[in-house]
Amino acid sequence: MSMQDYLKGEACILTGGLLDTIHAKTTHGLLRQSDRFQIKAVIDHKFAGQNVQDVLSNIHADVPIYESIEKMLEAGVVPTFAIIGMATKGGVLPPSLYPEIKDSLQSSIHVINGLHQPISEIDEFKEIMAENKVQIHDIRKPKPFEQLHFWNGKIREVEALKLGILGTDCSIGKRTTAKLLVKALNQSGIKAEMIYTGQTGWLQGTKYGFIFDATPNDFIPGEIEHAIHECWLHERPEVIIVEGQASLLNPGGPCGSEFVISGKLDGVFLQHHPIREKYNNLEKLPDTIADPMIDVGMINMMGSDVWAFTLNTAGMNEALIAHHTELLEGKTGLPIVAPLEHGVGVLVKMIKQKLEAADHSMSKAAEVKNV
Amino acid sequence: MSMQDYLKGEACILTGGLLDTIHAKTTHGLLRQSDRFQIKAVIDHKFAGQNVQDVLSNIHADVPIYESIEKMLEAGVVPTFAIIGMATKGGVLPPSLYPEIKDSLQSSIHVINGLHQPISEIDEFKEIMAENKVQIHDIRKPKPFEQLHFWNGKIREVEALKLGILGTDCSIGKRTTAKLLVKALNQSGIKAEMIYTGQTGWLQGTKYGFIFDATPNDFIPGEIEHAIHECWLHERPEVIIVEGQASLLNPGGPCGSEFVISGKLDGVFLQHHPIREKYNNLEKLPDTIADPMIDVGMINMMGSDVWAFTLNTAGMNEALIAHHTELLEGKTGLPIVAPLEHGVGVLVKMIKQKLEAADHSMSKAAEVKNV
Numbered sequence: 001m002s003m004q005d006y007l008k009g010e011a012c013i014l015t016g017g018l019l020d021t022i023h024a025k026t027t028h029g030l031l032r033q034s035d036r037f038q039i040k041a042v043i044d045h046k047f048a049g050q051n052v053q054d055v056l057s058n059i060h061a062d063v064p065i066y067e068s069i070e071k072m073l074e075a076g077v078v079p080t081f082a083i084i085g086m087a088t089k090g091g092v093l094p095p096s097l098y099p100e101i102k103d104s105l106q107s108s109i110h111v112i113n114g115l116h117q118p119i120s121e122i123d124e125f126k127e128i129m130a131e132n133k134v135q136i137h138d139i140r141k142p143k144p145f146e147q148l149h150f151w152n153g154k155i156r157e158v159e160a161l162k163l164g165i166l167g168t169d170c171s172i173g174k175r176t177t178a179k180l181l182v183k184a185l186n187q188s189g190i191k192a193e194m195i196y197t198g199q200t201g202w203l204q205g206t207k208y209g210f211i212f213d214a215t216p217n218d219f220i221p222g223e224i225e226h227a228i229h230e231c232w233l234h235e236r237p238e239v240i241i242v243e244g245q246a247s248l249l250n251p252g253g254p255c256g257s258e259f260v261i262s263g264k265l266d267g268v269f270l271q272h273h274p275i276r277e278k279y280n281n282l283e284k285l286p287d288t289i290a291d292p293m294i295d296v297g298m299i300n301m302m303g304s305d306v307w308a309f310t311l312n313t314a315g316m317n318e319a320l321i322a323h324h325t326e327l328l329e330g331k332t333g334l335p336i337v338a339p340l341e342h343g344v345g346v347l348v349k350m351i352k353q354k355l356e357a358a359d360h361s362m363s364k365a366a367e368v369k370n371v
Numbered sequence: 372m373s374m375q376d377y378l379k380g381e382a383c384i385l386t387g388g389l390l391d392t393i394h395a396k397t398t399h400g401l402l403r404q405s406d407r408f409q410i411k412a413v414i415d416h417k418f419a420g421q422n423v424q425d426v427l428s429n430i431h432a433d434v435p436i437y438e439s440i441e442k443m444l445e446a447g448v449v450p451t452f453a454i455i456g457m458a459t460k461g462g463v464l465p466p467s468l469y470p471e472i473k474d475s476l477q478s479s480i481h482v483i484n485g486l487h488q489p490i491s492e493i494d495e496f497k498e499i500m501a502e503n504k505v506q507i508h509d510i511r512k513p514k515p516f517e518q519l520h521f522w523n524g525k526i527r528e529v530e531a532l533k534l535g536i537l538g539t540d541c542s543i544g545k546r547t548t549a550k551l552l553v554k555a556l557n558q559s560g561i562k563a564e565m566i567y568t569g570q571t572g573w574l575q576g577t578k579y580g581f582i583f584d585a586t587p588n589d590f591i592p593g594e595i596e597h598a599i600h601e602c603w604l605h606e607r608p609e610v611i612i613v614e615g616q617a618s619l620l621n622p623g624g625p626c627g628s629e630f631v632i633s634g635k636l637d638g639v640f641l642q643h644h645p646i647r648e649k650y651n652n653l654e655k656l657p658d659t660i661a662d663p664m665i666d667v668g669m670i671n672m673m674g675s676d677v678w679a680f681t682l683n684t685a686g687m688n689e690a691l692i693a694h695h696t697e698l699l700e701g702k703t704g705l706p707i708v709a710p711l712e713h714g715v716g717v718l719v720k721m722i723k724q725k726l727e728a729a730d731h732s733m734s735k736a737a738e739v740k741n742v
Binding site: 010013066089090116117118145150151152153155212213214215216217220221222248249251252253254255257258261262264282285287288292297298301302 | 521
């Protein structure tokens with residue numbers, strides 16, 4: 001149902017020296033889970049010779065790292081795709097990656113590009129593509145008009161519990177928490193599905209969703225509604241978890257109301273990084289991350305509720321996590337959960353109770369009707 | 372500086388029987404003001420033979436209405452452009468307009484299309500374009516990547532007072548109020564500029580701005596910032612008025628935080644239609660327009676303030692306007708202004724006072740420094 005669904009197979013990931021940084025969060029996501037591509041190698045000169053699990057904590061994949069496409073091929077690893085696995089300032093392909101892209105194309109490896117820049121339009125690559133009958137797929141290009149949807153209210157037909165993972169900043173772990181929660185719900189016997197809204201979700205092979213930031217603004221409410229509705233129609237889950245994007249108050253990309261209002265979310269889990277003071281990528285500016293109570297207040301005004309906070313704990317030890325959990329709990333009166341350290345059992349329990357309460361009120365209503 | 376700036380000249384407008392409806396708001400805007408195109412005719416079979424000022428109240432343009440392109444040409448009116456001047460459900464060209472588009476192209480009249488559907492890609496038109504060496508310009512196509520901007524904080528360099536006209540619904544008169552306010556400010560000796568954010572603003576020839584709903588989401592904050600910054604750099608106005616889009620709580624298109632947060636607005640005027648209960652184009656759904664105090668609260672949470680309400684008074688007589696003015700004033704404690712009936716003098720006065728207060732505090736600061 002989503003675009004370019006035929007793109008599937010073995011892949012390597014290009015991280016250009018950034019594997020251990022937040023800029024490679026797409027790669028980290030792919031190493032955690034990948035249903036569309038089987039990840040066979042990472043190309044990163046800085047960590048060549050190591051395995052990704054040696055470089056990245058919290059990642060258990062067994063994937064070798066090579067210095068270059070050439071070295072990977074010499075080692076007998078011949079994937080079908082090379083995925084650009086990091087974000088860059090301005091979404092532009094850095095010159096340092098040109099050789100790896102060219103080597104990929106010349107070795108008949110298709111390139112998957114999630115940067116904003118449509119690199120299939122670069123003349124130098126066009127020639128090599130034609131010569132080698134190989135393609136660059138720019139997955140962040142806006143979908144054509146005929147494939148886009150306007151909002152029309154059909155979201156009301158969806159009977160699943162609709163929950164969003166929003167955050168107080170971008171690159172803060174919303175997708176990871178969403179994935180963990182969906183997995184935990186299914187393991188506990190509650191049928192749950194995820195709606196992806198970022199390129200990583202598409203790359204990971206999540207079935208329902210769209211790429212939020214590449215969608216012309218007018219179609220975002222309709223695309224959210226359509227993705228949730230399609231998921232409901234075809235899967236009939238009890239719970240639908242919507243991956244949020246950016247944050248409500250980030251000046252570089254304020255968003256979130258579309259999920260809450262157009263997706264008519266029943267509740268929100270708010271991902272927060274207690275020791276982060278400045279917005280990601282805007283560290284040099286005076287803007288500081290807003291008090292998370294403002295996010296809570298705005299979500300209330302939009303007609304939904306924050307059910308709990310989920311924590312990004314990068315750079316925090318157990319003592320600091322405990323300290324900030326207590327602090328935030330006192331301030332917000334809400335449950336505070338650190339998913340990577342302590343799992344999402346608390347959230348699963350909350351959701352189970354809501355589902356039971358809804359069932360209960362439905363059977364009550366049925367009883368009343370039958371009297 | 373904006374796209375396709377070479378498109379200028381005499382034009383007719385196609386309204387397909389909708390001239391007197393809210394769907395033709397682009398046309399109404401063009402008839403009120405048009406610096407890019409000189410409007411020579413309207414093509415609308417329903418009102419053929421009349422003049423637009425007979426059909427539309429509050430519009431003083433002297434423009435004849437013809438039944439068809441053919442009839443217009445017979446009358447000796449030969450414009451360079453035909454502008455599609457109405458919105459349609461789903462942004463798709465209605466079949467009833469095909470003959471007028473074909474007649475335009477066959478008469479070597481270029482077509483300006485502001486619908487979402489890129490009609491230059493329709494095969495039938497492609498042939499006629501090629502034969503007649505004439506073009507269709509789809510102005511709502513997203514700009515190419517190289518012309519888009521990311522937000523980077525340069526908005527802080529702008530020393531003008533930055534004010535936004537937001538609204539409680541779409542199609543509620545935000546652009547009209549913005550235009551009136553800019554005009555009144557300039558007439559009162561305060562240098563003011565407008566930032567357009569809709570296609571009508573571009574069509575009207577407003578110099579600074581971008582088409583919000585055709586912009587891929589990730590670039591919206593940067594495009595807002597860039598438009599305001601460019602305006603400041605080149606014009607050095609005292610006041611910049613930003614045209615808002617849709618409304619904060621409309622499920623079919625929640626937006627506005629981008630203007631307030633990324634545009635760092637000093638204040639907001641909130642356009643409201645007191646007798647409108649349902650969102651425009653979503654009248655059949657249960658959703659009702661939110662209490663405007665929620666908009667006020669959200670704008671506060673974003674770090675700005677609503678300074679006054681401006682009213683859309685369609686379908687209201689003076690008595691009803693007075694009634695709702697009193698009601699809303701009591702509820703909000705804010706000034707309530709009906710721009711079309713009573714002008715925007717009250718707003719100009721507020722702005723003047725703010726500018727004087729800022730001047731005063733600046734000279735105070737200078738005094739302190741000089742002591």
